[in-house]
Amino acid sequence: MSAPIQRSAEHRLGSFPNLLNNWPRRSSALLLALLLVFCGQLFAQSPTNTIRFQSVEIFADSQATALAAYQLEVTITSGNAKIVGVEGGAHPAFAEAPFYDPKAIQHERVILAAFSTQPADKLPTGKTRVATIHLQISGTDELKFETKLTTAASSDGKKIAVEISATEQRAK
């Protein structure tokens, strides 16, 4: 029972030569500590505890019909993501940042709506980016989301078929 206590006291009072004399054991302990520090650092830098930002671009494809208005819904279904900004689209008719429903966004569900009163020849046709959603993501869970078109209309107010798609973008 007494020997370990003595060794322990020796260790506490140990001078540099003592340290060298016990090098293999000491170095192993030191190395272990360093490895723990490294692991800690790696752990801190690993995605588990990180916060990152990325965007999701939302596209609408109205084929040959000019798109004048839309309402769509994007829901985060997996991944710890928060919506931190909603950006306008690529086409000048939808360059203004779309409106969102403040109640829905509390549940990381964004209902976007935008319209343009421009004539048909100044509205987008085919596939066009209508919005970009900026996200803050915590942890490593893969980001999953769903997009759903609520409605879309042409410049004469008629309901039109539009295909909605989305792609993730990493920061440049």
Place this chain on the structure above:
Amino acid sequence: MKSNSRTKNLIIYAISVTAVLATAWLGTGCRKHAVGVTSLSSRETVIRSGEMLSFIPSAMTGTTPAVKSISAPRNAEELLIIARKSNPTTPQDETPGSGALMTEVEGQQVPMPLKHTDVRASVAGYIGSVEVVQQFHNPYSSKIEAIYVFPLPHNAAVNEFIMTIGERRIRGIIRERKEAEEIYQAAKSQGYVASLLTEERPNIFTQSVANIEPGKEIDVTIKYFHTLDYVDGWYEFVFPMVVGPRFNPPGTTNGIGAAARGSPGSTGQKTEVQYLKPNERSGHDIALKVEVDAGVPIEEFTCRTHNISHSSPSSHQLTVALKPHDNIPNRDFVLRYRVAGDKIKTDLLTHRDERGGYFTLMLYPPAELKNLTRQPLELVFVLDCSGSMNGLPLQQAKAAIERALHLMRPGDSFQLINFSLSASQLGHKPLEATPENIQRGLQYLRSLIAEGGTMMIEGIKAALDFPHDPERLRFVCFLTDGYIGNETEILGEVHKRLGASRIFSFGVGSSVNRYLLDHMAKAGRGTVAYLGSRDDGAKVMSAFFERISHPGMTDIAIDWGGLQVSEVFPRLTPDLFVGRPVILTGRFQGEATAPIRVTGKVARERFDFSVPVDQETTAAHKALPSVWARMKITDLSDESTYAPDPELPDQIKQVALDYGLMSAFTAFVAVDSSQQTDGTEGTTVPVAVPVPEGVKYSTTVPEK
């Protein structure tokens, strides 16, 4: 084996130590990189590739041309950068005669990250919708975070926030304040351009914009709705431009501190406004345009605060704009307009959407009140004699009180109380309004000087803590700029000590604390009046006397004529005084089947009048849900001041989140996640502002 093992261990150890040191070194490097400007030694000249060099006239700097010194205020370090040709700061940019030219010659041009504010307002009926664009830029040679503390009307329902980077517009998201702050901090530390809007007081906000790269510009657009005041026959549109320097009682840390430019953190307050010295000019200017559609003919209008240009597209429309040379944001913009007298009537506006019905009712006092005379009064004048009132504000306040003393009638009584760090008064009790006593009062008034801090609490105690004469109506008139940081404490004391008194507050100065003054009057069941730096104090007091020369309509109750009305704010309908309508905002269901009936007491007699409801003509207004939600937030906030309840903050937060509004517990945040700037975060640069017109820097802003 032992030797080999030791050698092996030594090698591993050496590699490990090297790796640890390398990591530490890299970490240090990153941190240094993160603070950008601070990593540069003072007197280092930075020239970036692609930059155009330009020469700054020696007349401007008073030094050798070509290199201009720009300081990074937070770190009190000095940088030398090469001025960019695309963003020159030359004397020609400034307004001759504004004082700026002189400061340029003296070399006191101060670069600031806020370049310009553009205000566009439209008024329909008595609801204003305002868009404010703040144009930030980076005049420095390294990345910055800009912090700007600025005012908005205290009843502003801020419901839109858009960050513009080049042609890209990113709509900010309303979130719980703490969550928004955390998102902003994370984005800032990772080098993303981000902006955050927080509310420090109902009329004071902080705009933070992170990671503005050198030479880059970022605009932030804020939109809000608010109801206009109607005062003595005039509608009043007000846009505040600068936060006045506040006094915070000792021990306060949650106040609004006033600091000299370049001395951040010196006030010890959570929120701090930095002020330019009298001979400094930042180059931040403002443009403002207001379009009014009154719905009825506009008979006349006036703007005493600024030089304006105007046009009238039709008899009921008016457009005014600041003249380009009157562009220094150092006082409130106040536009007043009067519509045809017989058209003014109690007015109901409604709006329905999927959430239900919303309404506002502007309740005008019945014309009959003007035919009745008042009871004898006990008037208590409480004059703020603190340092911020030094000069013109005190002169104007004295002129107003002097007029009041001359307008008193036999049978009235009065008291004069002055406060700064402590309170003093004319007599131990109110004096009868005899000619001799009035002369005594005038002499006392003329002897008062303004200096020291603003211990308003002392003035409130002195004014409200003495026995009330039941034969007289006691009106307590506070004349102050309201430059204090402990509004909650003051309003709480007013509520607690009010008794039978009524409080009438007079805001004296060019940029007063309207939130405090309005709420003091509201808590004190009185009204508020403003005495701007270009107004006549005697005239404002005469109008006040006209108002109190007739009894108010009290104990008001409303029969809503079949409308199922709920959540009407303010919950207790204020008294109606001549010339001062009140606005009620609420929710409703159903249809009105009869006129709205208003009953109350006038001089102890029952009085009633009807408001016809024609739902065909009650114009729908999309702003009403936001205006109602803002009123509800105000009501809950007042409740938390007077009777704190731990559940109230959550209730306020939920209303704000549901309606997408700013509040003390919510904030707007916007992040551009598409691009990371170099480095992690920049130097924080607070936007220094001028002290309001008429306010002396020397008596309000402590030097470091």
